[in-house]
Amino acid sequence: MLTNKKIVLAVTGGIAAYKAIALTSKLTQQGADVRVILTGGALQFVTPLSFQAISRHDVYTDTFDEKNPREIQHIQLADWADLFVVAPATANIIGKYANGIADDLLSTTLLATEAPVFIAPAMNVHMYHHEAVQTNMNALKERGSHFIEPNEGYLACGYVGKGRLAEPEEIVAVLNDSFSLTKQLSDKKVLISAGPTREQIDPVRFFTNHSSGKMGFSLAEAAAELGAEVTLVAGPVQLATPRGVKRIDVITAEQMYQAMLSNYDNQDLVIMSAAVADYRPVKTFEQKLKKQAGTLQIEFERTTDILLELGQQKKQQYLVGFAAETTDVEYYGKEKLTKKQLDAIVINDVSQEGVGFQGDTNEVLVMTKAGKEKKLALASKKVIAEQLIRQFIDDIGVE
Numbered sequence: 001m002l003t004n005k006k007i008v009l010a011v012t013g014g015i016a017a018y019k020a021i022a023l024t025s026k027l028t029q030q031g032a033d034v035r036v037i038l039t040g041g042a043l044q045f046v047t048p049l050s051f052q053a054i055s056r057h058d059v060y061t062d063t064f065d066e067k068n069p070r071e072i073q074h075i076q077l078a079d080w081a082d083l084f085v086v087a088p089a090t091a092n093i094i095g096k097y098a099n100g101i102a103d104d105l106l107s108t109t110l111l112a113t114e115a116p117v118f119i120a121p122a123m124n125v126h127m128y129h130h131e132a133v134q135t136n137m138n139a140l141k142e143r144g145s146h147f148i149e150p151n152e153g154y155l156a157c158g159y160v161g162k163g164r165l166a167e168p169e170e171i172v173a174v175l176n177d178s179f180s181l182t183k184q185l186s187d188k189k190v191l192i193s194a195g196p197t198r199e200q201i202d203p204v205r206f207f208t209n210h211s212s213g214k215m216g217f218s219l220a221e222a223a224a225e226l227g228a229e230v231t232l233v234a235g236p237v238q239l240a241t242p243r244g245v246k247r248i249d250v251i252t253a254e255q256m257y258q259a260m261l262s263n264y265d266n267q268d269l270v271i272m273s274a275a276v277a278d279y280r281p282v283k284t285f286e287q288k289l290k291k292q293a294g295t296l297q298i299e300f301e302r303t304t305d306i307l308l309e310l311g312q313q314k315k316q317q318y319l320v321g322f323a324a325e326t327t328d329v330e331y332y333g334k335e336k337l338t339k340k341q342l343d344a345i346v347i348n349d350v351s352q353e354g355v356g357f358q359g360d361t362n363e364v365l366v367m368t369k370a371g372k373e374k375k376l377a378l379a380s381k382k383v384i385a386e387q388l389i390r391q392f393i394d395d396i397g398v399e
């Protein structure tokens with residue numbers, strides 16, 4: 001399963017660093033292409049030579065030791081990797097990564113990578129349970145890092161408790177699982193819309209809404225990480241395109257409709273998470289409207305109901321809609337599910353704190369045509385996106 005997978009193994013300064021030598025060996029034996037980063041701390045415990053000999057590649061230790069003038073080493077490593085694993089991970093690197101500190105090669109590379117990151121902590125039991133370390137780990141989990149829990153047992157410091165690095169075999173098993181999950185959507189096509197639309201009133205003014213696009217971008221990222229071929233139709237938002245995702249930028253509801261429709265036919269999963277304007281000005285003024293005495297009236301007309309159209313034209317697609325409601329959330333959600341012939345609806349109660357448009361978190365209720373109802377508790381949009389994609393995979397029946 002790990003054959004030809006490009007793995008960056010990062011080793012930090014704990015006693016368990018010696019186990020990373022066995023881990024390098026196991027990963028290479030399974031066919032992975034491994035590049036090793038050793039922190040300054042790790043160099044106190046292990047030498048680059050062992051890792052170089054086993055991985056058959058140079059070992060990376062210094063941000064400023066730029067060997068190849070045609071590339072910047074930490075960006076090259078960050079882009080090259082299919083996956084990062086930090087084992088053992090010290091309290092120090094967890095703290096730095098959680099807080100965006102980039103003061104050595106590993107911390108800098110971690111911030112630069114878009115690959116999934118697996119962290120296997122190892123430390124003294126009191127350090128592990130320290131509130132600061134727990135807070136940092138939770139922050140990283142919220143942002144999508146995967147943790148490989150330490151085991152309980154005898155620790156090198158003499159204590160007995162939680163903090164022993166997971167065994168190399170356990171770490172390899174977790175990485176194998178992650179790649180087999182990746183396969184789950186590898187022959188599937190996913191189409192997602194995200195962000196607001198913008199309807200022009202005159203050259204300087206437009207009609208829009210507060211959608212940030214974060215939920216749709218997180219969904220696209222989660223589906224791409226699971227191997228799907230993802231097309232993301234994005235309204236005007238300031239977000240980076242997730243790795244491996246094909247992005248189509250649109251501005252108006254009409255452009256979004258055209259982009260969704262022309263890509264709709266051969267999709268397996270279609271998620272309409274964009275907040276599309278229901279109305280647009282009947283007339284777009286060619287010149288800027290001048291201030292006048294009295295009130296101003298602008299006449300609006302309905303835009304195309306994209307979700308309704310997609311529902312009517314549905315064949316094999318599993319079609320998911322989003323609903324942002326402020327009252328009678330369940331009632332309106334159910335109504336939309338039926339009326340638009342959806343397979344599932346994700347409902348946000350945007351009147352609640354931490355839910356909906358601009359923030360980084362969300363809490364949703366998912367209802368399916370088959371009658372399933374599931375509440376996903378308040379979490380980062382990235383975590384919610386992963387849970388949603390996994391639920392849709394179950395519903396579609398992907399093995």
Ligand SMILES: Cc1cc2nc3c(=O)[nH]c(=O)nc-3n(C[C@H](O)[C@H](O)[C@H](O)COP(=O)(O)O)c2cc1C
Nearest residue numbers: 012013014015039040041042090091092093122123
């Ligand atoms: C003998 C010894 C063992 C250590 N073991 C650990 C450990 O298991 N986990 C940990 O978080 N820190 C451990 N430390 C502390 C780290 O080495 C120290 O925090 C260092 O700054 C980590 O740097 P790095 O994260 O850049 O590798 C140990 C230090 C010493 C001297």
